[in-house]
Amino acid sequence: MVHRRRGYAAGMRATLIHGKHDVRVSEVPDPTIRDDTDAIVRVVRSCICGSDLWPYNSAEPDEAGDRIGHEFLGVVEEVGSGVTRTRKGELVVAPFVWADNTCDFCREGLQTSCRNGGGWGADGTDGGQGEYVRVPFADGVLVGLPGEPDDALLASMLTLSDVFSTGHHAAVSAGVREGDTVAVVGDGAVGLSGVLAANRLGAERIILLGRHVDRTDLGREFGATDVVAERGDEGIERVRELTGGDGAHAVLECVGFGEALRTAIEITRDGGTVGRVGVSQYSDVPLGVGSFMRNVGINGGVAPARAYIEELLPDVLEGRVQPGKVFDRTVGLDEVPDGYRAMNEREALKVLVAP
Amino acid sequence: MVHRRRGYAAGMRATLIHGKHDVRVSEVPDPTIRDDTDAIVRVVRSCICGSDLWPYNSAEPDEAGDRIGHEFLGVVEEVGSGVTRTRKGELVVAPFVWADNTCDFCREGLQTSCRNGGGWGADGTDGGQGEYVRVPFADGVLVGLPGEPDDALLASMLTLSDVFSTGHHAAVSAGVREGDTVAVVGDGAVGLSGVLAANRLGAERIILLGRHVDRTDLGREFGATDVVAERGDEGIERVRELTGGDGAHAVLECVGFGEALRTAIEITRDGGTVGRVGVSQYSDVPLGVGSFMRNVGINGGVAPARAYIEELLPDVLEGRVQPGKVFDRTVGLDEVPDGYRAMNEREALKVLVAP
Known part of the structure; x- marks a missing residue:
C-alpha cells in the first residue's frame, strides 16, 4: 500500500x-x-x-x-x-x-x-x-x-x-484462410480492422459492406477489393453477384444489429462461417432451416x-x-x-x- | 438405356x-x-x-x-x-x-x-x-x-x-477433442450416435440429456458417463452442476426443436461450440449478448x-x-x-x- x-x-x-x-x-x-x-x-x-x-x-x-x-x-x-x-x-x-x-x-x-x-x-x-x-x-x-x-x-x-485485436478475432472466428473470399459487414473502425486482419491472414478477395466513402476508402487501403454500398436484401444480392452466387467463405459481422447479422448469414457460402464481434444488440438470430441445410455457422463474440x-x-x-x-x-x-x-x-x- | x-x-x-x-x-x-x-x-x-x-x-x-x-x-x-x-x-x-x-x-x-x-x-x-x-x-x-x-x-x-455419420457430423461440428466434456441433447437414434461418435473421438465425459431409460441405457453402452433426465431450465441447471458450473466444451444438438437448441447453447462452456444436426424446426436462435460475451458458437447442419x-x-x-x-x-x-x-x-x- x-x-x-x-x-x-x-x-x-x-x-x-x-x-x-x-x-x-x-x-x-x-x-x-x-x-x-x-x-x-x-x-x-x-x-x-x-x-x-x-x-x-x-x-x-x-x-x-x-x-x-x-x-x-x-x-x-x-x-x-x-x-x-x-x-x-x-x-x-x-x-x-x-x-x-x-x-x-x-x-x-x-x-x-x-x-x-x-x-x-x-x-x-x-x-x-x-x-x-x-x-x-x-x-x-x-x-x-x-x-x-x-x-x-x-x-x-x-x-x-x-479494435485491431477485435477485427482479428472476427477473422479468426470466421475461419479466414489463405485464398479465401471474405466479406466484412460494417465500415466502422472494427469493420476496417477486420478487413486489415483478413488481408493479413491471406484472404484473396475482401468485400467490404459499407456506405461511408471516407471509411470504405480506408478499407480499400487496408485490403478491401470490393465495396458494396447497398444494404439489406440489395446488399445481399450484390455480394452474391460478386461471388458467382455463392457468397463468401468467411463473413465478419462488425456492427451488432440484427439486420447486419442476418445479412452476414445470407452472404455466407455453404459450409462457411460468420465471425461476429459487433456487440449484440439483438436477442435472436435467424438460423432456421436455410442456414441448416447450408451448414453455415456462427462463431465469435467479445474478443480476447x-x-x-x-x-x-x-x-x-x-x-x-x-x-x-x-x-x-x-x-x-x-x-x-x-x-x-x-x-x-x-x-x-x-x-x-x-x- | x-x-x-x-x-x-x-x-x-x-x-x-x-x-x-x-x-x-x-x-x-x-x-x-x-x-x-x-x-x-x-x-x-x-x-x-x-x-x-x-x-x-x-x-x-x-x-x-x-x-x-x-x-x-x-x-x-x-x-x-x-x-x-x-x-x-x-x-x-x-x-x-x-x-x-x-x-x-x-x-x-x-x-x-x-x-x-x-x-x-x-x-x-x-x-x-x-x-x-x-x-x-x-x-x-x-x-x-x-x-x-x-x-x-x-x-x-x-x-x-x-445416422452414425450424422452423429459424427454433430461431434465434428461441435469440435469434440480428446479429453473434452461433451453434452448430447436428445436420446433418439441420432443423439445416441452422437454419443458413440464423441466417445470415438476421445471425449472423456459424455453427458446425455434424455429421459427414455431404454434409450439412455444404450447411450451408456455407447459411452455416456452421465444421464440427465430433466428438461428445460432444470436440465440446464443439472448439466451445470455436473460440470462445476461451467457447461460442456462441445454440445451436440440432436433434436431440432428451438427449446433443445436453447438448452444446448446454455450448457455450452465459454468458448465452446454447439454442433447442430437436429433438422431445424425453429427459425430463430437465442444468441444474444449472453452467448456473445461467452463466445459460444453454433456450427453444423445437414450432415455430408x-x-x-x-x-x-x-x-x-x-x-x-x-x-x-x-x-x-x-x-x-x-x-x-x-x-x-x-x-x-x-x-x-x-x-x-x-x-
Whole structure:
C-alpha cells in the first residue's frame, strides 16, 4: 500500500459517464497499489470505442458517474511486490479487459472469460480514459512494447488493446484462410480492422459492406477489393453477384444489429462461417432451416485481445500493418467529451486520446 | 438405356408417402440406367429415419404419392458405361443425399451442397425404402464394402448412410477433442450416435440429456458417463452442476426443436461450440449478448455423410463401434408402414428394413 507521486490527496483526472450524452472529465483519487500483483500505469494513449457509444446513448442520469474507457497504452510507474515480469518504466499496452492470464480459460486463450477477471473501471480499477490506471494481475495483463515509438506507431500499438485485436478475432472466428473470399459487414473502425486482419491472414478477395466513402476508402487501403454500398436484401444480392452466387467463405459481422447479422448469414457460402464481434444488440438470430441445410455457422463474440497481442505485435512494429490509421482525430483528456460527441455524430471514425 | 431383370413391364415394390400417417408399399417402374454414370443397386438393407417422421406427420393427401427413404445398402446389379470404379456384384452403401463428388463443394467435404446433387426419390431417382434404386454419379456416391457380412455388421454399415455419420457430423461440428466434456441433447437414434461418435473421438465425459431409460441405457453402452433426465431450465441447471458450473466444451444438438437448441447453447462452456444436426424446426436462435460475451458458437447442419464414410468404415468393420445397435426392430418391405407407426409412437427407436 505505497502511496505515490503527488501526495495523498492530490488526485488525478479521469473520464466519467453521468448519463446520456453526459461525459465529464473530473478529479478522482489517485490509484494506489492494493494487491501485490498490481501495477500503476501512466496513460500515454487512450481512445474512445464504438462500444462506449452504447452507454453514451442510453445511460441513466447518475451524478456520481461511472469510470469509462477500456483501451490504453502507457508507462509503468509502480509495481507491487509480487510483480516479476512487468518493469517500472516499461511501455506497455493493456487488453480491454483484465484477466489473471493463468486460469484455465486464460490458458485456452479466452481471457474475456477469466475466472478472476473484470472490466476496466469496475471492481476498484480505473477506466482507460484518464491519467493513471491501477492494473490488477499486471504480469498477466500488460504486454511490453519497445522503446520510444513515434505517434503513428503509438496509435497502431494502441489498437492491439481492442479494435485491431477485435477485427482479428472476427477473422479468426470466421475461419479466414489463405485464398479465401471474405466479406466484412460494417465500415466502422472494427469493420476496417477486420478487413486489415483478413488481408493479413491471406484472404484473396475482401468485400467490404459499407456506405461511408471516407471509411470504405480506408478499407480499400487496408485490403478491401470490393465495396458494396447497398444494404439489406440489395446488399445481399450484390455480394452474391460478386461471388458467382455463392457468397463468401468467411463473413465478419462488425456492427451488432440484427439486420447486419442476418445479412452476414445470407452472404455466407455453404459450409462457411460468420465471425461476429459487433456487440449484440439483438436477442435472436435467424438460423432456421436455410442456414441448416447450408451448414453455415456462427462463431465469435467479445474478443480476447490478450490472446492475440504477441502474435499481432511484430507486424505492427515492423509496419506491415498500420491499424492506427483508424484514428482520424486526436484530443487531449479535457476534450474527451467532445470526442464522444464527434464519434457519435459520425464526424470522427475513431478518436485517439493523448492525456 | 439397357433394360434389366424381369422384362419391361415387371416393376418393383417401393415405399410411397401419400399423406399424413399414410405410407404404402406399391408397384412402381423398375429403374433403368439413364445416364452412363448411373448404377442400379438392389437394396439389401434400408431403414426409417427420424426425419422421415416429419412428412409422416404433416404431408398433404396425394394419391400419386412421393417416394420416400434415403438410407440404403445393397448390391450393384448394373452399371452405366461411364462407371469405372463401382463394380457389378459389389456390396455398397449410399449416403443419404447423392452428389457428383467432384465439384468444389464435394471436394471440400460438403457433398450436401453439391452443385449437381439431390435427394433420393427426387429428380427421377428412387427412394431408399424399395427393392431397387437408380444411383446417379455412382462412382462418386457409392462406397464399396467387404464381402459377406453378417446381420449385425450390415446394420452397422447401413448407419454410415445417415445416422452414425450424422452423429459424427454433430461431434465434428461441435469440435469434440480428446479429453473434452461433451453434452448430447436428445436420446433418439441420432443423439445416441452422437454419443458413440464423441466417445470415438476421445471425449472423456459424455453427458446425455434424455429421459427414455431404454434409450439412455444404450447411450451408456455407447459411452455416456452421465444421464440427465430433466428438461428445460432444470436440465440446464443439472448439466451445470455436473460440470462445476461451467457447461460442456462441445454440445451436440440432436433434436431440432428451438427449446433443445436453447438448452444446448446454455450448457455450452465459454468458448465452446454447439454442433447442430437436429433438422431445424425453429427459425430463430437465442444468441444474444449472453452467448456473445461467452463466445459460444453454433456450427453444423445437414450432415455430408459421404465425407465421413471412408473414415468411419474401418472402426465399423473391426467392431470398435457398433452403431447398428440403434436398430431395435427389423421389418420386411411390406411391413414398412407399420415400421413408421412404431417409430412415430416411440414403440421402436429405429426400424431396419430387410426387403
